[in-house]
Amino acid sequence: MAVLVGRATRLLVQGITGYQGAFHAKQSLDAGTAVVAGVTPGKGGGRVHEVPVFDTVDEAVRATGANACVLFVPARFARDAALEAIAARLDPVVIITEGVPVHDAIEIVAYARRQGVRLLGPNGPGVTTAGECRVGIMPWHLFTPGPVGVVSRSGTLTYEVVAALTGAGLGQSTAVGLGGDPVAGTSFVEALEWFGADSATRAVVLIGEIGGSAEEDAARYIARSLKKPVVSYIAGRTAPPGKRMGHAGAVISGTEGTAEHKVAALEAAGVAVAELVSKVPALVRARL
Amino acid sequence: MKLHEYQAKEVFARYGLPVQAGVVIDRPEAVRDLSIPYPVVVKAQVLVGGRGKAGGVKLAKTPAEAEAHARAILGMDIKGERVGRVLVVQAADIEAEYYLAFVTDRGARRVAGIASAAGGVEIETVARESPDKIARLDVDPCLGVLPFAARGLGRWLGLDGTLLDEFTRIAATLYRLYWEQDADLAEINPLARSGGHLLCVDAKLVLDDNAAYRHTGRPPSEEMTALEREAREHGLAYVELDGDIAVIGNGAGLVMSTLDLLAHVGGRAANFLDVGGGASEESMQTAIELVQRKPGVRALFINIFGGITRTDDIARGIVRRPPRVPASIRLTGTNEVEARRILSDAGIAAGTDPEEGARTAVAFARGKR
Numbered sequence: 001m002a003v004l005v006g007r008a009t010r011l012l013v014q015g016i017t018g019y020q021g022a023f024h025a026k027q028s029l030d031a032g033t034a035v036v037a038g039v040t041p042g043k044g045g046g047r048v049h050e051v052p053v054f055d056t057v058d059e060a061v062r063a064t065g066a067n068a069c070v071l072f073v074p075a076r077f078a079r080d081a082a083l084e085a086i087a088a089r090l091d092p093v094v095i096i097t098e099g100v101p102v103h104d105a106i107e108i109v110a111y112a113r114r115q116g117v118r119l120l121g122p123n124g125p126g127v128t129t130a131g132e133c134r135v136g137i138m139p140w141h142l143f144t145p146g147p148v149g150v151v152s153r154s155g156t157l158t159y160e161v162v163a164a165l166t167g168a169g170l171g172q173s174t175a176v177g178l179g180g181d182p183v184a185g186t187s188f189v190e191a192l193e194w195f196g197a198d199s200a201t202r203a204v205v206l207i208g209e210i211g212g213s214a215e216e217d218a219a220r221y222i223a224r225s226l227k228k229p230v231v232s233y234i235a236g237r238t239a240p241p242g243k244r245m246g247h248a249g250a251v252i253s254g255t256e257g258t259a260e261h262k263v264a265a266l267e268a269a270g271v272a273v274a275e276l277v278s279k280v281p282a283l284v285r286a287r288l
Numbered sequence: 289m290k291l292h293e294y295q296a297k298e299v300f301a302r303y304g305l306p307v308q309a310g311v312v313i314d315r316p317e318a319v320r321d322l323s324i325p326y327p328v329v330v331k332a333q334v335l336v337g338g339r340g341k342a343g344g345v346k347l348a349k350t351p352a353e354a355e356a357h358a359r360a361i362l363g364m365d366i367k368g369e370r371v372g373r374v375l376v377v378q379a380a381d382i383e384a385e386y387y388l389a390f391v392t393d394r395g396a397r398r399v400a401g402i403a404s405a406a407g408g409v410e411i412e413t414v415a416r417e418s419p420d421k422i423a424r425l426d427v428d429p430c431l432g433v434l435p436f437a438a439r440g441l442g443r444w445l446g447l448d449g450t451l452l453d454e455f456t457r458i459a460a461t462l463y464r465l466y467w468e469q470d471a472d473l474a475e476i477n478p479l480a481r482s483g484g485h486l487l488c489v490d491a492k493l494v495l496d497d498n499a500a501y502r503h504t505g506r507p508p509s510e511e512m513t514a515l516e517r518e519a520r521e522h523g524l525a526y527v528e529l530d531g532d533i534a535v536i537g538n539g540a541g542l543v544m545s546t547l548d549l550l551a552h553v554g555g556r557a558a559n560f561l562d563v564g565g566g567a568s569e570e571s572m573q574t575a576i577e578l579v580q581r582k583p584g585v586r587a588l589f590i591n592i593f594g595g596i597t598r599t600d601d602i603a604r605g606i607v608r609r610p611p612r613v614p615a616s617i618r619l620t621g622t623n624e625v626e627a628r629r630i631l632s633d634a635g636i637a638a639g640t641d642p643e644e645g646a647r648t649a650v651a652f653a654r655g656k657r
Contacts, residue, residue: 020566020596027622076501096596098565101499102392103470106429109397123565125595137565137596139621154541155565156593159621160642180540182472183397209541212394236544238551240529276552277545278643 001199002129003149003174003191004092004118005068009133012037012057012066012090014073014081016048020096021072024137025049031134036064039081057084068092070126070135075099078122082108086117094135095121095179105183112185119185125155125177138162138175146171148284149195151188152207153178153214157235160277161205168281170288173200180209188218196226203229203284206271208262210236215262223269229287230271233280234259289495289509292333294375296491303465305458305476307488310377316359319351319376326350327379330357335511336367337410344371347379380487385478386445387411388459389492390427390466392473401425401433401463403441407478433463454486470499515559515578522574524561531556532586533653534579534613536572538563538597546591549642555650558585565596572605580612587614587652591642594621603627607634614652618645 005011011028015021016038026049029035035051037060044055054060057069069090073081078097085093086108093112100108100122112119120127126136131145137155142162148170152158158175165172176191178184188206195201204226208215215234222230237259263273272283291299294312301307311322312333322328332344339345344366348354354376364371385407393400406414406421414421423444425437438459442452458479466474475492482489500506512520519526525540533550535557537543543562550557559582561575579588588611592602600623607630617638619627624640631638639645 099498102496156539156542159593237548
C-alpha cells in the first residue's frame, strides 16, 4: 500500500510541452512511473518522450485511461487546467505551479471538495511513493523504499529530510508535498489521516514552517487520533516577525504562527521535534 | 501588497462605498488650497497599524490648526515608517462604530466575512478578549455573499430600517470589491453610523501579489526597500536582515532553515534571497549581484536543493557571476553531477552537506579563508 500514488497510477501531465513539464515527465518515466498522456491545448497529436499529447483532458482520459494528473502550466492558466482535471475526476490532482492567485486557489479547492478529488498544491513539489511512483518534481534518486511517511509544506525541505533519512538507512513510504501557498488543497490533518490508514507507513515526519496554524491543528489531531509516532521539524525559528519569508510567503503575525508556539503544541501532543534537519533520522529510528 | 488608506478609499469610492470627501497632501501649506468644510481630520498615511496612538491622527477646527497638524505629522516616524503624506477629510459625528471585513481564511481555505459591533479598535484584541462580539460568515466562493446572508449579519449587529438596507448593500459591495480586486483583506474599521447613515471612516486593502498580472491599475508597492523592489521585478523574493552573511536559497522552507542553521553555528544572515522554483541561469546571476549590494556583507552562503530547479543552471549562473565576497556553496539535487563538473571546471568548490556549508560561511564572515 501507499499514499495517493503507486503502481496503479496512470499519470496525465498538463503542460507536458513546456520546459519544466517535458523535463519532469521524462524524470518520472525514468523512475518507472506510467506517464500515459500529456495535455497542452493547441498541441494535440504530438508526442513528448513518446507520450501522446492531447488538446483536452477528456480526450486524453478516453484514449489512455489516465487516472491522476500533475500540472506544470503557467500560473495564469492553472485555474482552468486544474478545474478541467477535477471535472474529469482525476485523483489526485497535483499543482506544481508557483504564483497562482489566491482566489483561483479558493475556487479550485472548493471544486475539488465538491467532486471528491484529492488536491495537492498549488506551489508544491508533488508526491512520490518510493520505489513505485513519482508525480511532480521530487528528485527520485534520494528515495529508498521503507516505513517512513513524510509530509511537508516546503518542497526543498522535503528533499533535505528524505536525503537525511536515506543517508541514515531509513526508507520512505510516501512523501507528500502540500505546497507553501496560503490556500492549499490538502492540510496536514488530511495527510496524517492518509498515513494513519496506510499499512506501509509506520512513522511520519511532519515538516512545518512558521505562519498560519496548520501545525497546531495537526498537533490536536495527533493527540486525539493518530496511532503512529510522529517526528517534526519546524523551519523559521530565527525568522523576524512581520517579514514575508521568501516566495511562498510564510509570515509571523501576532503570537499565533511562531515557531515556539508550534513546537510547544507538537511536543504537548507527544511529537519529537528536531532542532535541525540532520537530527530527524535518529529521532525517527528511536520510535520505529 | 498593502495599500495606504487614501489608495484604498479611492478603490472604495469607485465601487460606490460611502467615504468622506478628502484630499491627500505631502506638504503642510497645501492645506490652504483645500475646499473641505471644517472641522477636518488630518491622518498620517502609513502602512503600519497604531498610528492614532502614535499621534498620527488629529482633529482641526480651522485651516491654521490643520496646517500645524499637517506640519507636525508629515515627517513623523511611526514604528520606523516615515510619514510622507497626510489625508485630510471632513470630520464626521460618530454615533456608533462597527467592524466589517472580508478576508482569506487559510485554515478554512475559503473567504470569511467578519462583523462586530465593537468597531474602532483592533479586531485582534476583540477576538482575544471577547470572541462572542464577533460574527463570522463563511462564504461559498461559487455563490458569493447573498443578500439574505448580509442582512443576517446586519441584524446580528442590531441594525434595522434604512441602516439595515445600507449595511446589506455595503457588505455585498465590499465582498465584490474583495473578490474582483484579488484582495487578501478588505476591511472597514470603523464602519461608522453618522447622521443616520453608514460611513467608511477607515479603509484597509491588502492585495494578492500573485494576481498583479490581471490588475494593470495597481499603484506600486511602498512596503519594500529599493533592493527588495528590484528583486521582485526579477521574480525573486529578497528580504533584508541585520547580520553579515548574504544567503541565497530556493524555496521559503529551505531559506528559513538556512537562517536557522546559520544561527545554530553562530552566524547571522545579512539578507536572504529566495530564487524560488525553477530558477534560471540569469536569475541566479541577478541574485548573486543583488545580495552583495547590501553594505556590510562579508560572506555569501548559497544553499540549493534542486527539485524543479536544475542545479546545472544554478552552477552556470555562479560561474558567469563569480561572487566578490568569499562564498560557501552547498548544492545538491536535480542534475547535480553536471553542476559539480561545471563548478570544478571553473575552479569553484561546492559541498553537499548544509551544516558544513553553514560553518564555512561563518568562518568566511569572520575573515578566515
